[in-house]
Amino acid sequence: MIQSNTVLSRYTTILFLGVKSNTYIINGVINVLVQNTEKQQTNQIQNNSKTNKTMEKKPMFKKIPDSPEPDQLIDRAFKKARQEHNQKSKTKEIEKIHIAADLIKHELEKIVNKYPNFDQLPEFYYDLAATTIDIDKTKKTLASINWARNMMETIISKSHKKRKTKTDLEIRKEAYGRISSILREIEPDLKHLKQTRKKLRQIPQIKNxxxxxxxxxxNVGKxxxxxxxxxxxxxxETYPFTTKNLEIGILEKNYVKYQVIDxxxxxxxPLHKRNNIEKKAIHALKHVADSIIHVIDPTGRCGYPEDKQEKLYQEIKQTFKKTPITKAYNKKxxxxxxxxEGHSISAKTGEGIEKLLEETIKPIEIEKPWEKYQK
Ligand SMILES: Nc1nc2c(ncn2[C@@H]2O[C@H](COP(=O)(O)OP(=O)(O)OP(=O)(O)O)[C@@H](O)[C@H]2O)c(=O)[nH]1
Ligand SMILES: [Mg+2]
Known part of the structure; x- marks a missing residue:
């Protein structure tokens, strides 16, 4: 038997099948086993967790580009046209229209293309987006941007046809005027999208x-x-309603990673009386929670009586019957x-936290391969 004081391992039972007691083995071997076991666990857990079913299509909220200011966009486009047209060309005025309208077309296209398709969002993201922005208005706004994008193409194609009746300089001046007025027309839409982008980017990307x-x-200490x-x-903070969005952290236990959402x-x-900030918590419970920690502050320092907090616990338990829930009495x-019942903990000192986590994880933990051989 290999003995070394470097590492005590439960994994030896996998390595030496049939050996039922814990043994000491060398570091390198353990690492390989840990990595493999971790991979198996992750695969297995991913198959069981809610996030696998709902988060397959990732929304690209973080990739939505910022909306440009119309005046700045016009300046950029006309400047590029001035600098990049071929001065010797006989059709240089028409070329300027091409360059300017093309730049604007691409900028607007980028916005439309990088917005997620709301109708194809997983339910969780759709619900969260709906609590944060006006989805219908945003769809209409995107349609306006797309209209303006198409108008840039029309301006380019018409500029050629007009040459039969007007001088190139006249055509270019007319086109520049049209470009400017189209961008002014969509100014409120661009402003709306700027705000929308800011809000959507606060929606966290849920991991699988x-x-x-x-x-x-x-204020109970979540x-x-x-x-x-x-x-x-x-x-x-010492006051209530500090957290306004879902906050995510990663917890690692027994080589398995868990996503924790505050x-x-x-x-x-009742749900219909809940505000949009509260609804974010409900959407997390409904769509992604595999296990819940419900926190109660029995000291009343949070500003709310214990019986009301207990009532909320009962309601969550009833509403999300299938999801295991662990109660934590904080501020011990x-x-x-x-x-x-439940666990007495102090988030401040750390007392009771380990036991609370063990119980929270137990119902969603997979069977560990090494335990199979230890039985
Ligand atoms: N003494 C003590 N204070 C705590 C403990 N846990 C949290 N607090 C304090 O309670 C207050 C609220 O804590 P938060 O963690 O912000 O509470 P929360 O539930 O996230 O609050 P909201 O985001 O507003 O819902 C803060 O002043 C914390 O320092 C604890 O175990 N003991
Ligand atoms: Mg908070």
């Missing part, structure tokens, strides 16, 4: 991993838990109350 969602009333268990650094605080009220460092 088992996912833990942290919920609870405002973000503090996320920052304790992952390297994510969400905003933490959500905006929820009040105990501030009180001595005994809790009948």
């Amino acid at each position: 991993m088992p996912t833990i969602v942290i919920t609870g009333y405002p 973000s503090t838990i996320l920052s304790r268990i992952t390297s994510s650094r969400p905003k933490i 959500t905006p605080g929820l009040l105990d009220r 460092d501030l009180h001595k109350k005994e809790t009948k």
Whole structure:
């Protein structure tokens, strides 16, 4: 038997099939096993997790280009036309129209093409987009941009036909006037898209991993838990409603990565009364949660009574019956109350966090290959 004090491994049982007790083995061998096992686990978990089914098509919110200011775009286009046309050409004025209209056409095309097709978005992203922007208005706005893009092509093709009746200089002046007025016409659309882009870019890209969602009333310590268990650094404040978007961190346990989502605080009220910020938490629970940590602050320091927080817990439990839920009574460092169920934790000191995570992960953990041989 190989013995080394460097690493104690549970994996030896895989290496030496039939050997049932833990053994010491050398580092290099372990690394290979860890990598392989990790890969198998990830594959298996990906098949089980909700995100696999809903996140196949990734929206490209982060790739949406910024909308240009019409005046700046016009200046750029006319400047390029001035600089790049062939001065010796007999059709130089028409060439200028080509260069300017072409640049604008491509800029507008970029915006339209890089916007995700809302009708093909996975439900989770569609729902989140709908809480953040006016999707119908955005579709109409994109149609206007596309109209302006097509108009640039029309201006180019008409400039040739007009040569029969007008001088090239007249045609160019007329075309420049038309280009400017089209861009002024779509100015409100470009402004709208600028705002929309800003909002859509705040929607996080969900990874294809088992996912833990942290919920609870405002100010109970959800973000503090996320920052304790992952390297994510969400905003933490003493007042409620600090978190306004979904915040993501990655937790690694037993060589498996879990995605942890911190959500905006929820009040105990029916869905139709929830505001758009609260709805983001509901969409995360509905579409991507494989396991839930529900946080309760029994000290009341959060500003909300415990019975209301318990009611919210019951509602979430009822609504998302199929998703395992673990209850965490936070801020243990501030009180001595005994809790009948759930976990007493302190996100501030770290007390109780490990046990809470073990229980949260247990229902979504896969069977580990080495455990099979240890039985
Ligand atoms: N003493 C103590 N304070 C805590 C603990 N956890 C969080 N806090 C404090 O509680 C306040 C709220 O914490 P957050 O993590 O921002 O709470 P949240 O639930 O994310 O709040 P919202 O985003 O507004 O819903 C902050 O002042 C934290 O420092 C804890 O375990 N002990
Ligand atoms: Mg928060």
